[in-house]
Amino acid sequence: MTYKANFKVWRGDDTDGGLEDFVVEVNEGEVVLDIIHRLQATDAPDLAVRWNCKAGKCGSCSAEINGMPKLLCMTRMSTFTETETVTVTPLRTFPVIRDLVTDVSFNYEKARAVPSFEPPADLKPGEYRMQQIDVERSQEFRKCIECYLCQNTCHAVRDHEENKTSFSGPRFLMRIAELDMHPLDTRDRKREAQEEHGLGFCNITKCCTEVCPEHIKITDNALIPLKERVVDRKYDPLVWLGSKISRRK
Amino acid sequence: METYEYDVVVIGAGGAGLRAAIEARAQGKSVAIICKSLFGKAHTVMAEGGAAAAMGNVNSHDNWQVHFRDTMRGGKFLNHFRMAELHAKEAPDRVWELETWGALFDRTKDGKISQRNFGGHEYPRLAHVGDRTGLELIRTMQQAVVSYQQKDAVEHGAYDARIKVFAEHTVTRLLKRDGKIAGAFGYRREDGEFVLFKAPAVVLATGGIGKSFKVTSNSWEYTGDGHALALLAGATLVNMEFIQFHPTGMVWPPSVKGLLVTESVRGDGGVLRNSEGKRFMFDYVPDVFRKQYAETEEEADRWYTDPDNNRRPPELLPRDEVARSINSEVKAGRGTPHGGVFLDIASRKTPEFIRKRLPSMYHQFKELADVDITAEPMEVGPTCHYVMGGVEVDPDTGAATVPGLFAAGEVSGGMHGSNRLGGNSLSDLLVFGRRAGLGAAEYVDSLGTGRPEVDEADVAAAEAEALAPLERGAGGGAESPYALHSELQQTNNDLVGIIRKEAEIEQALAALAELAPRLDKVGAVGGRKFNPGWHLAMDLRNMLVVSECVAKAALERQESRGGHTRDDYTEMSPTWRQVNLVCSIAPDGSVALKHQPVPTIRPDLLALFDVSELKKYMTEPELVAGGVLAEAGAAPAAVVVAEPTVVAEPEIVPVVETATVVETETETVVEDKADGEVETVTETVTDTETVISQDKEGDS
Numbered sequence: 014m015t016y017k018a019n020f021k022v023w024r025g026d027d028t029d030g031g032l033e034d035f036v037v038e039v040n041e042g043e044v045v046l047d048i049i050h051r052l053q054a055t056d057a058p059d060l061a062v063r064w065n066c067k068a069g070k071c072g073s074c075s076a077e078i079n080g081m082p083k084l085l086c087m088t089r090m091s092t093f094t095e096t097e098t099v100t101v102t103p104l105r106t107f108p109v110i111r112d113l114v115t116d117v118s119f120n121y122e123k124a125r126a127v128p129s130f131e132p133p134a135d136l137k138p139g140e141y142r143m144q145q146i147d148v149e150r151s152q153e154f155r156k157c158i159e160c161y162l163c164q165n166t167c168h169a170v171r172d173h174e175e176n177k178t179s180f181s182g183p184r185f186l187m188r189i190a191e192l193d194m195h196p197l198d199t200r201d202r203k204r205e206a207q208e209e210h211g212l213g214f215c216n217i218t219k220c221c222t223e224v225c226p227e228h229i230k231i232t233d234n235a236l237i238p239l240k241e242r243v244v245d246r247k248y249d250p251l252v253w254l255g256s257k258i259s260r261r262k
Numbered sequence: 263m264e265t266y267e268y269d270v271v272v273i274g275a276g277g278a279g280l281r282a283a284i285e286a287r288a289q290g291k292s293v294a295i296i297c298k299s300l301f302g303k304a305h306t307v308m309a310e311g312g313a314a315a316a317m318g319n320v321n322s323h324d325n326w327q328v329h330f331r332d333t334m335r336g337g338k339f340l341n342h343f344r345m346a347e348l349h350a351k352e353a354p355d356r357v358w359e360l361e362t363w364g365a366l367f368d369r370t371k372d373g374k375i376s377q378r379n380f381g382g383h384e385y386p387r388l389a390h391v392g393d394r395t396g397l398e399l400i401r402t403m404q405q406a407v408v409s410y411q412q413k414d415a416v417e418h419g420a421y422d423a424r425i426k427v428f429a430e431h432t433v434t435r436l437l438k439r440d441g442k443i444a445g446a447f448g449y450r451r452e453d454g455e456f457v458l459f460k461a462p463a464v465v466l467a468t469g470g471i472g473k474s475f476k477v478t479s480n481s482w483e484y485t486g487d488g489h490a491l492a493l494l495a496g497a498t499l500v501n502m503e504f505i506q507f508h509p510t511g512m513v514w515p516p517s518v519k520g521l522l523v524t525e526s527v528r529g530d531g532g533v534l535r536n537s538e539g540k541r542f543m544f545d546y547v548p549d550v551f552r553k554q555y556a557e558t559e560e561e562a563d564r565w566y567t568d569p570d571n572n573r574r575p576p577e578l579l580p581r582d583e584v585a586r587s588i589n590s591e592v593k594a595g596r597g598t599p600h601g602g603v604f605l606d607i608a609s610r611k612t613p614e615f616i617r618k619r620l621p622s623m624y625h626q627f628k629e630l631a632d633v634d635i636t637a638e639p640m641e642v643g644p645t646c647h648y649v650m651g652g653v654e655v656d657p658d659t660g661a662a663t664v665p666g667l668f669a670a671g672e673v674s675g676g677m678h679g680s681n682r683l684g685g686n687s688l689s690d691l692l693v694f695g696r697r698a699g700l701g702a703a704e705y706v707d708s709l710g711t712g713r714p715e716v717d718e719a720d721v722a723a724a725e726a727e728a729l730a731p732l733e734r735g736a737g738g739g740a741e742s743p744y745a746l747h748s749e750l751q752q753t754n755n756d757l758v759g760i761i762r763k764e765a766e767i768e769q770a771l772a773a774l775a776e777l778a779p780r781l782d783k784v785g786a787v788g789g790r791k792f793n794p795g796w797h798l799a800m801d802l803r804n805m806l807v808v809s810e811c812v813a814k815a816a817l818e819r820q821e822s823r824g825g826h827t828r829d830d831y832t833e834m835s836p837t838w839r840q841v842n843l844v845c846s847i848a849p850d851g852s853v854a855l856k857h858q859p860v861p862t863i864r865p866d867l868l869a870l871f872d873v874s875e876l877k878k879y880m881t882e883p884e885l886v887a888g889g890v891l892a893e894a895g896a897a898p899a900a901v902v903v904a905e906p907t908v909v910a911e912p913e914i915v916p917v918v919e920t921a922t923v924v925e926t927e928t929e930t931v932v933e934d935k936a937d938g939e940v941e942t943v944t945e946t947v948t949d950t951e952t953v954i955s956q957d958k959e960g961d962s
Contacts, residue, residue, distance in 0.1 A: 026791060042515020042631065054744040058795035059788025063300070066481040068521050069630065070397070071303045086517070089632055110452055111792040121301065121429075125421055129409035130364030138358035139317075142373035148366045155366060155401060156394060159302055195364065 014041035016095045020048065022060070023102040026111045032100065039090050045101065046074055046085035049113070061112035069226060072160030076113050077102045082162040082224045085113075104165040120161050123181040126209070127188050131200040147196040154191035154235055156227045157184065163221035163231060169214040180211035183221035183231050190235035193242065203246040206239055215240070263456040263725075268294045270702045271446050271461040273433050273488060276304030277396070277691035278671025278698070279467030280403035281356075282660075283425060285699025286465070287410050291706060293425045294459055295407070296448065298468075298483045301429045302404045305469050305481045306691070309396025310524070310622070311380055312388025313692065314685035315353035319374040324385040326350040327870050333686060334871075336382045337650070337679020338824050339839055339879040340501065343863040344657035345677040349686070349693050356692035357389045363409070365402040367391055380685045381525065388685040393622045399688055431457060433487070434800055435724040436464060436495040436667065439714035443495070443666025447724040451797065454790020456725055462713045463702040465660070466492060466653060466669040467695065471505075471812075474805040475646035475759070476751035477520040479511055488673035489811070490804035492653045493853075497662040499845040500675040500858075502651035502808075503815035504825035506682060507760040509585035511645025513602035518630045520645040523605065524623060527640075528577045530615075531566055532607035534588070535639070536596035542603070543576035546587035555579065585644040585760050586827065592643065602643035608636055644760045648687065650678045650825055651815070654844060659701030660694055666705060666714070670698035680824025731786040731799035740785030743799040750777060750805055758813050763829040767817040774810050781806055810853045811845040818843055818855055836881045865889045 018039045021032040035056060037048055046064055053060050065071040067086045074085040079100050093099055107115035132141075164182040165171065181189075189210060193202045206212045219232040229235075270286040272279045275297035286293045297304075316329040329350035334341055357375065361367070367389050368376040377386040391398040411421040418424065433448035445460040468488030472480025489499055510523040528534075536542045544562075547555045555576045556562035562575035577584065588603050598604060607616055613636035617624050620635070627633040627640060652675035653662050660668040671691040678686065734740050757770035781803060786796035821835040822828050841857050848854035868876065868888045876885055885891035 040516060042517060044517040044630070047517045053794060054742070054748075058742065058744065058786065059793045061792040061794060064482055065299055065303050066305070066308055068308065068518065068626075070394075071299075071307050071481065073299060073303050087629060089517075089630075091632060114792050116452075117300065125408055125411060129405060129412060132362055132364075136362075138355065138362050141358075141361045143366075143369055144373055145369040145376075148369060152366050152368075152391065155391070155398060157401075158307070158397070192364070195366070198364075 019098040021100040024112050027109055043090045044086055045088045061114045063114055072158030075160045075162050082166045084226050087226055106165040106171050117161055123185045127185055130198055132197050133199055143196045150194045151191045154187050162224040166220045166224045180214045186212055187231050187235040190239040203243045207243045265458045268292045268461045269706045270463045271459045272465045274467030276306040276469055277399050278695035281692050281695025282465045282670055282699035284406055285696045286703045287425045289703035291703045295427045296431050296433055297429045298432050301427050306400050307397045309688055310393040312390030312395045312685050313357055313688035314387045315357045315689050317354045319370055320377040320386040328384050332383050336683035337681055341679030342657055342676035343867055352693045353689040360402050363402050363406040365398055382683040434728050436491050437716050437720050439717055442714045444714035445716045451792050460716050462709050463666050463706050465698045465702050466673050467671050468673045470649045470672040471808045472646045474754050474809050476755035478646040479520050479522045485801040486804045486808035489808045493847050495664050497664045497667055498654040499811055500654040500842050502811040502845055503819050504650035504680045506648040506825045507585055507644045508647040509581050509644050510642040513643040514600035514641040515631050523642050527607055531610050532605050534577050535604040535606055536591045542591050547576050589761055598641045600641055602641040604639040605642045606639035608638055648682055650682055651675045660698030661701050668698040668702045670694040731784050734785035736785055736787045741780050741783045743784050743795055754809055758816055761827050761829050762816050767813055770813045814853055814855050815843040839879055
């Protein structure tokens with residue numbers, strides 16, 4: 014089952030770089046990350062790549078394989094033919110540091126801009142009561158492994174650097190939705206979702222959902238419901254009145 | 263070189279590190295979190311099962327005393343009793359606190375945190391979120407750190423004013439002045455720049471050592487950094503011989519070798535077969551277990567539906583037995599092509615059953631291995647999972663023997679004794695992460711203004727050490743870090759693995775001695791910018807010294823206990839139970855080993871156990887001294903006994919005790935229906951299971 018595969022790997026840094034050709038051994042059952050590791054052990058000991066768990070659970074080894082945003086550890090070599098050239102490039106939306114490693118600090122800045130969970134002031138630790146059915150909506154979003162493939166693929170920023178300041182991307186709009194749907198969060202997050210995190214940039218093309226390795230229905234379950242909540246809040250006078258006389262969202 | 267000043271530097275951003283950092287910040291200290299990977303990627307995210315805490319939400323009989331007992335039994339009474347006590351008492355508060363930071367655990371019907379059964383835990387005790395509890399802990403604490411940063415941005419004008427995350431930074435040396443911690447030296451992966459942290463207190467929370475072994479469930483970061491940093495700074499490591507090998511890790515395909523296969527596969531009917539198709543476990547039932555385990559496949563198969571009238575399948579023997587048996591089959595030439603055995607559930611259960619009961623296993627094999635476990639068997643073998651040993655600390659404060667140095671989580675030792683119970687790791691890192699953060703903050707306060715100054719000569723030496731592999735480059739005689747790493751992993755795997763014997767451990771020590779001078783020749787090419795070859799070259803020092811500790815302690819301990827199995831000393835010895843093996847660095851740079859008494863268990867804690875159980879672990883004089891046993895042979899009138907009803911039985915020392923427990927597991931299965939609605943099915947499964955009380959352990 015062992016064969017020699019043709020690989021093109023982007024190598025370089027923030028100043029310069031390009032695709033480099035490698036012919037590398039592939040064994041049965043291997044994933045693209047195994048091949049990258051083999052290149053490190055043989056031809057390119059300084060080839061830069063991020064990885065941690067190699068089990069699809071940490072979201073470190075995000076890259077683009079033949080142009081598709083993927084986790085290197087979750088892409089099996091058996092999905093390619095033996096004659097096919099496999100091209101591995103860094104995430105396009107973020108600045109390159111070196112080789113396959115990009116500067117993803119954009120995501121950490123956006124994470125920091127989302128106001129934290131605000132529990133009811135009168136509830137002590139151990140007194141929290143929530144029903145399973147109510148926590149499940151937010152739990153789906155908390156499966157997120159922060160691989161940032163959705164952030165990378167979203168067309169609102171992928172080729173529009175200028176939108177990065179006003180758009181937080183699917184991952185963090187989903188984070189707002191998660192908090193908004195948290196049964197005990199007391200903060201009204203609708204206005205800031207729209208005005209500070211750029212929910213309006215999303216025109217529900219579902220690209221984020223397509224690349225999510227955790228199969229989270231980002232668009233259907235987080236972004237669209239959040240949009241609906243924003244619209245309700247903005248235009249419904251009864252909701253507005255209700256918000257003034259009750260703590261419930 | 264960039265220089266920073268902080269009150270407390272926390273090395274490691276897994277569960278223990280984040281909890282320590284949060285606590286130190288809550289105490290008003292300025293805190294740096296040094297994170298080897300990106301923030302939020304720590305190995306803690308791999309933990310599946312849950313966090314053990316005796317909240318009593320599912321069974322109200324649970325309390326800290328029961329949890330304490332389970333933990334001590336799991337560790338075979340080698341645990342530091344005070345750590346086991348603090349852990350059992352404080353775990354519930356630590357879990358509840360996570361909810362105030364936004365954690366969303368699975369719920370009971372009355373809205374409390376749900377708790378699940380796990381190996382070795384008498385009652386349902388693990389707070390969990392499906393099978394991704396570790397991720398929930400990390401995300402929650404990551405967001406708690408952010409929450410502090412948001413407050414600081416308002417108060418001090420900058421997010422990083424009081425607590426800053428140094429992502430993708432690695433510390434290579436701790437710095438001391440006059441015997442006290444003065445700071446830490448490291449590098450930034452992105453550009454290879456050196457970074458100096460001046461700080462009077464350092465908390466180590468770097469996790470484990472699994473990457474020193476070829477087959478491991480551990481992630482890239484687990485290179486024993488904290489263990490080595492502590493040693494090199496003059497601190498001590500305890501219990502390093504105890505390493506937990508899980509019997510069923512994936513062995514094929516290579517990309518997932520070592521990845522954990524949950525014990526539930528066997529609990530739900532999966533069986534182990536060799537290359538001849540034989541259910542070999544029937545040949546490996548030890549005499550002491552003969553009564554509790556089925557002798558025929560027919561009887562074993564009946565047990566799943568009628569546990570009252572049949573004995574359990576031998577596939578459900580204690581983990582060390584199963585791992586040993588798999589090892590023997592492979593050595594005898596009856597292994598699979600890839601050096602494991604077959605774990606077969608496909609031929610025994612319907613695809614629907616498998617997908618419903620083992621969704622994550624189905625997903626794991628399907629996506630990572632292209633194996634459909636409903637149609638074909640899995641290949642499995644033992645995998646290095648967790649190190650019980652670590653930095654010797656004061657239980658209450660997490661303080662190591664070096665002033666200013668603290669440790670928490672997997673990098674610390676003592677809490678789990680010779681063997682960790684599943685679920686006790688996530689609770690461990692919460693309880694002792696907080697205590698270490700608190701301990702560090704109090705230590706900083708105690709120093710007043712007299713903080714130790716970093717010695718510039720030490721910084722220069724650390725810099726030279728870090729640059730050495732790059733300076734050697736690929737020049738003549740330079741060693742490849744990847745090749746050396748691979749040899750080290752193979753050595754540990756083959757010679758200091760799950761089953762150990764004197765001659766093999768000696769062989770390992772000889773191999774490690776040969777690797778040491780080669781480490782000084784390891785070269786890296788390609789400059790300082792994000793250079794994995796260079797990073798590995800620096801990690802190798804840590805893996806090598808930790809491997810020496812493991813091998814030396816394993817050679818010394820002439821008994822089998824928990825995560826240390828000796829082929830040449832198969833019994834567990836009450837005399838050895840009184841001994842902790844402690845590693846330090848000798849003046850010549852080698853690892854020195856000394857015997858140290860295991861701390862004496864407080865009488866009130868000893869009294870929580872039945873004396874007949876204690877006798878299996880402890881010597882009679884210990885029990886007399888602990889006040890739970892009358893002095894044997896003394897005249898009744900002369901004996902001063904606290905509890906006169908307890909009678910000595912000096913002749914009866916059974917090797918194992920068995921107990922039957924009934925486990926009731928409520929699991930919620932969520933199925934997405936085609937129309938997008940979510941349907942929740944809650945089903946209750948009752949498993950009756952015989953648990954070997956001396957070998958209760960379990961993850962996932």
